Amino acid sequence: MKTLFLTASAVVLLAGAAQAQQPVQSGQFHLGAGYQFIDADSLDIDALSIRGGYDFTPFFGVEADLLIGLGDETIATVGGEAVKGGLDYGIGAYAKAQYPISPEFSVFARGGYIYADAEVSAAGVTVSDNVDGWAFGGGAEWAFAGPNAVRFDYTRYDFTDGNGKADAFGVSYVRRF
Numbered sequence: 761m762k763t764l765f766l767t768a769s770a771v772v773l774l775a776g777a778a779q780a781q782q783p784v785q786s787g788q789f790h791l792g793a794g795y796q797f798i799d800a801d802s803l804d805i806d807a808l809s810i811r812g813g814y815d816f817t818p819f820f821g822v823e824a825d826l827l828i829g830l831g832d833e834t835i836a837t838v839g840g841e842a843v844k845g846g847l848d849y850g851i852g853a854y855a856k857a858q859y860p861i862s863p864e865f866s867v868f869a870r871g872g873y874i875y876a877d878a879e880v881s882a883a884g885v886t887v888s889d890n891v892d893g894w895a896f897g898g899g900a901e902w903a904f905a906g907p908n909a910v911r912f913d914y915t916r917y918d919f920t921d922g923n924g925k926a927d928a929f930g931v932s933y934v935r936r937f
Contacts, residue, residue, distance in 0.1 A: 788815045792911060794932020796827060798847070800917075801924050805847045806830040809930055813856065821856045823870065835880070843882040850876035852895055852915075864903045871896040874917055893919035901934060909934040 791812045798805040807830055813823030829847030836843045854872030861867060874895045879888040899913030911934050917926040 786815065786817050789813070789937045790815070790934050792932045792934035794911070794930055796928050796930035798926050798928045800926035803835055803845050804833055807847055809932055811932065818860050819858060821858065822854065823856055824853045826851055827876070832881070838882065841883045843880065845878065845880040848877040848879055848888070850874055854895065865900065867898065867900050869898040891919045891923040893917060893923070907936040909936065
């Protein structure tokens, strides 16, 4: 996992360091996809993140993301049987404040709400449940080649009804239109 993250980062850094840049602009759509690692109390989750958004100004935008779990993890062993858990999917919507430090580099903070569906299985029995709650975080985006960018972000999920908290760390490719 760390190797994947470091390799992707190195490729992006080397690929477009000298190419033309395109800053965040008003009235601009963006789409992206990448990897997200979610630390949810006793469960580590790998997820595919698909994100889309719209920037109303260089300083304010909205975005939504879809998280798709990439497999289950063994949580515990009970009576010789593995108890596995994982994320089926998550859907979030956010308001985003951003600040362009240079034409190529911007930082952002975002806040919104997430709904997620997870499951736990053991001995052939699967139980599915959903959680929802507030989500907030921040990150940075670097336009390495025109409308192409790489994004690093952190999101804190604070689920309602005592369903816990989770920390998510992601890296993704972003394309601006």
